[in-house]
Amino acid sequence: MPLIKQYLHISLNLPIIFMIIQWSLSFLVPVIMGVLQGLKRFEAFGLGSGSYSVTRLLTGFLFVMVLGWGINGAILAEVLGSIAIITLGYWFLRDVMSTTQEHLGENLWKDMRSFIFPTAVFTSISLLLVNADIIMVRHYCPNEAGLYAIASILGKICLFLPGAFNYVLFPEAVLANESEKEGSRFLWITLGLTSLFAGGAAFMFCMFPSQVIALFFGIKYQDAAPILQYISISMALMAMTNVIATNSLAHSEFSFLWPLGGGVTMFLTLIFLFHDSSLQIAELLFLSTVFISVGVFLVYFLFKNRKPKKNIRLPI
Structure with missing residues (x-):
């Protein structure tokens, strides 16, 4: 982490922690959205994608403009946006999750x-x-x-x-x-x-x-x-x-x-x-x-x- 802080000229640890969390969540998002895309459930795909943008916008406004959290609030809004799209994606795929697993060739x-x-x-x-x-x-x-x-x-x-x-x-x-x-x-x-x-x-x-x-x-x-x-x-x-x-x-x-x-x-x-x-x-x-x-x-x-x-x- 000190190397990252030095490279980006950042003095605080919290923004880097939030970025690491966001980076970890970013691996789940394309998996869930990819399944919706492959099943051609474009309405669910659109709602899921929209939830990310709306959540990021609303929480970003709250954290940055209202609470004055600055860069920490902006990155935290990204994290909450990813959580929203993952949660909604799982909800739209609940029927797939509940099906009996079959052996894949x-x-x-x-x-x-x-x-x-x-x-x-x-x-x-x-x-x-x-x-x-x-x-x-x-x-x-x-x-x-x-x-x-x-x-x-x-x-x-x-x-x-x-x-x-x-x-x-x-x-x-x-x-x-x-x-x-x-x-x-x-x-x-x-x-x-x-x-x-x-x-x-x-x-x-x-x-x-x-x-x-x-x-x-x-x-x-x-x-x-x-x-x-x-x-x-x-x-x-x-x-x-x-x-x-x-x-x-x-x-x-x-x-x-x-x-x-x-x-x-x-x-x-x-x-x-x-x-x-x-x-x-x-x-x-x-x-x-x-x-x-x-x-x-x-x-x-x-x-x-x-x-x-x-x-x-x-x-x-």
């Missing part, structure tokens, strides 16, 4: 093992890419961390706004793969909607960054405007890249991990070499996401004619 475990590793790599790399920049800014440019955090919060709207489309795409793509049907139509619809929502938000943030920041955080944070422009474009590119990655996972095609991993490695290496300001780190994030997006799309078009491996079986 050996082939199923083999298929799961072959799918778990690349999926874990994809999830880990994606989380690292969208969170490492804030950590690096906190380490290399601690005086600018506040401005960067504001730009990051707004910019990531471009990533999360169209995220619901991927939740629908994955089980549909799996079913198309299992039935050996052409599923590209649903892919292009999802990609088009994602481009519309993510691209539209990025366009607004790029054209009117100062006005957007002033609207949500006040005019005193307008210096974050150029950072917001780079982050919003980067997150929009990642949103579109995630569509291709999700579709590839559904077809057990993992070649996209190479440009994704290469881009993250390039990003971390460049930050280690160049970190004069938070704006420079935002520029490096943009450069890396361009590399990743181009690479993932190229890999998809190069390998899309290959016969997919049927590794995933979705319960119906």
Whole structure:
């Protein structure tokens, strides 16, 4: 813990403890929500996801704005949001939990093992890419961390706004793969909607960054405007890249991990070499996401004619 405090320039233990708790809970959330997604219970999935946001918003307002707990209150709100989504998810899956367990065939475990590793790599790399920049800014440019955090919060709207489309795409793509049907139509619809929502938000943030920041955080944070422009474009590119990655996972095609991993490695290496300001780190994030997006799309078009491996079986 002392090393973490020193790296992030934090003097208190409590925020780190809350972050560790949140990190532990984050392993349960995708398991529960993944089952709901696989069963195509999208109403329950939406309510569960919404409970996280609503709980985090309400408790965050209470802890930070009313009680004045600062960073401790903000992170604690994240923890309570995760607890809410886990609790609600278990409630929606109570019928599944109460069913009689049946023996799972050996082939199923083999298929799961072959799918778990690349999926874990994809999830880990994606989380690292969208969170490492804030950590690096906190380490290399601690005086600018506040401005960067504001730009990051707004910019990531471009990533999360169209995220619901991927939740629908994955089980549909799996079913198309299992039935050996052409599923590209649903892919292009999802990609088009994602481009519309993510691209539209990025366009607004790029054209009117100062006005957007002033609207949500006040005019005193307008210096974050150029950072917001780079982050919003980067997150929009990642949103579109995630569509291709999700579709590839559904077809057990993992070649996209190479440009994704290469881009993250390039990003971390460049930050280690160049970190004069938070704006420079935002520029490096943009450069890396361009590399990743181009690479993932190229890999998809190069390998899309290959016969997919049927590794995933979705319960119906």
